[in-house]
Amino acid sequence: MVTPRPASAPGHRTAPAGPTVRTVLGDLAPDRLGVCDAHDHLFLSSPQLPGQELADTAAAGAELHAFRAAGGTAVIQWTPYGMGRHAAELPRLARESGVTIVAATGLHQAAHYGPGVLEGLPTDPAALFVTELTEGIGAITGDDPEPRPRAGMIKVAGGFHGLDRHARRTMTAAAEAHRATGAAIGIHLELGTGALDVLDLLCGELAVPPDRVILGHLNRSPDPAVHRMAAEAGAYLAFDGPSRANHGTDWRMPDAVAALCDAGFADRILLGGDTTTAAARAVNGGPGMRYLLRRLRPRLELAVGTAAVTRMLTTNPARAFAAEWP
Ligand SMILES: [Zn+2]
Numbered sequence: 001m002v003t004p005r006p007a008s009a010p011g012h013r014t015a016p017a018g019p020t021v022r023t024v025l026g027d028l029a030p031d032r033l034g035v036c037d038a039h040d041h042l043f044l045s046s047p048q049l050p051g052q053e054l055a056d057t058a059a060a061g062a063e064l065h066a067f068r069a070a071g072g073t074a075v076i077q078w079t080p081y082g083m084g085r086h087a088a089e090l091p092r093l094a095r096e097s098g099v100t101i102v103a104a105t106g107l108h109q110a111a112h113y114g115p116g117v118l119e120g121l122p123t124d125p126a127a128l129f130v131t132e133l134t135e136g137i138g139a140i141t142g143d144d145p146e147p148r149p150r151a152g153m154i155k156v157a158g159g160f161h162g163l164d165r166h167a168r169r170t171m172t173a174a175a176e177a178h179r180a181t182g183a184a185i186g187i188h189l190e191l192g193t194g195a196l197d198v199l200d201l202l203c204g205e206l207a208v209p210p211d212r213v214i215l216g217h218l219n220r221s222p223d224p225a226v227h228r229m230a231a232e233a234g235a236y237l238a239f240d241g242p243s244r245a246n247h248g249t250d251w252r253m254p255d256a257v258a259a260l261c262d263a264g265f266a267d268r269i270l271l272g273g274d275t276t277t278a279a280a281r282a283v284n285g286g287p288g289m290r291y292l293l294r295r296l297r298p299r300l301e302l303a304v305g306t307a308a309v310t311r312m313l314t315t316n317p318a319r320a321f322a323a324e325w326p
Pocket of ligand 1: 040
């Protein structure tokens with residue numbers, strides 16, 4: 001059964017003029033994004049996290065409601081192709097929770113796929129990324145009147161202090177898909193490392209504008225010089241934690257954010273929760289998505305002030321994810 005779409009909800013064919021954020025319910029004017037968790041997961045499955053899959057739709061709904069109750073209005077899900085995105089369920093979750101959801105296309109590191117998943121893909125996955133960004137994710141199901149949700153960003157991954165062949169191949173495809181669509185490219189940096197290698201490849205060799213690149217997990221490698229160089233290059237810096245999984249570096253994040261603000265790069269910073277395991281969900285006793293607003297927001301406000309943190313949660317993600325879609 002398909003729930004009718006409310007008249008007020010954005011649809012695929014009622015996009016406002018100018019750059020928009022491509023959500024699972026259609027294209028949205030950037031200023032309607034509101035308070036945004038710029039890197040998180042409602043659904044995620046990886047052989048690297050056995051038994052901790054985010055695959056429970058009811059738990060995903062509860063997580064969204066808790067995030068909404070804490071003042072959140074938008075979540076960017078960075079789960080790429082083949083990792084259990086549950087894309088078909090995202091529109092209903094967005095409608096029922098009142099939280100805007102953006103889905104991703106792209107590919108993670110090869111280690112995050114079970115046997116056969118990557119082997120079934122074309123050598124150049126750019127066409128797959130473009131299809132998911134422009135037409136929709138998943139198969140067209142006969143008489144279903146609900147449009148397939150489209151991806152609104154491309155997620156790819158680097159390696160620990162470097163880029164292997166798989167990373168170069170997927171980033172090359174991401175650059176091609178970016179050129180075709182304008183979509184932002186979000187990067188999983190392994191333990192927060194390799195940011196400058198990624199920028200050399202994407203922006204140097206492949207000519208992606210730096211302000212279309214979002215470097216994720218920088219909080220896991222609290223090197224202020226690298227953060228500064230990445231910000232000077234013009235990229236967005238995502239501090240997507242703290243979470244219990246990265247306890248060794250979590251406490252250094254406010255200082256890293258403050259250093260970037262002091263250097264004049266507050267407009268480059270994005271904030272996220274990056275819930276990657278079932279145990280980390282609020283519904284299971286973990287910090288969950290709401291941690292970003294209940295605990296991290298006031299902590300960062302002590303470091304850099306309320307106005308700067310508000311911009312990191314609102315206007316920065318609106319600018320980072322909006323694109324002039326073809
Ligand atoms: Zn993530």
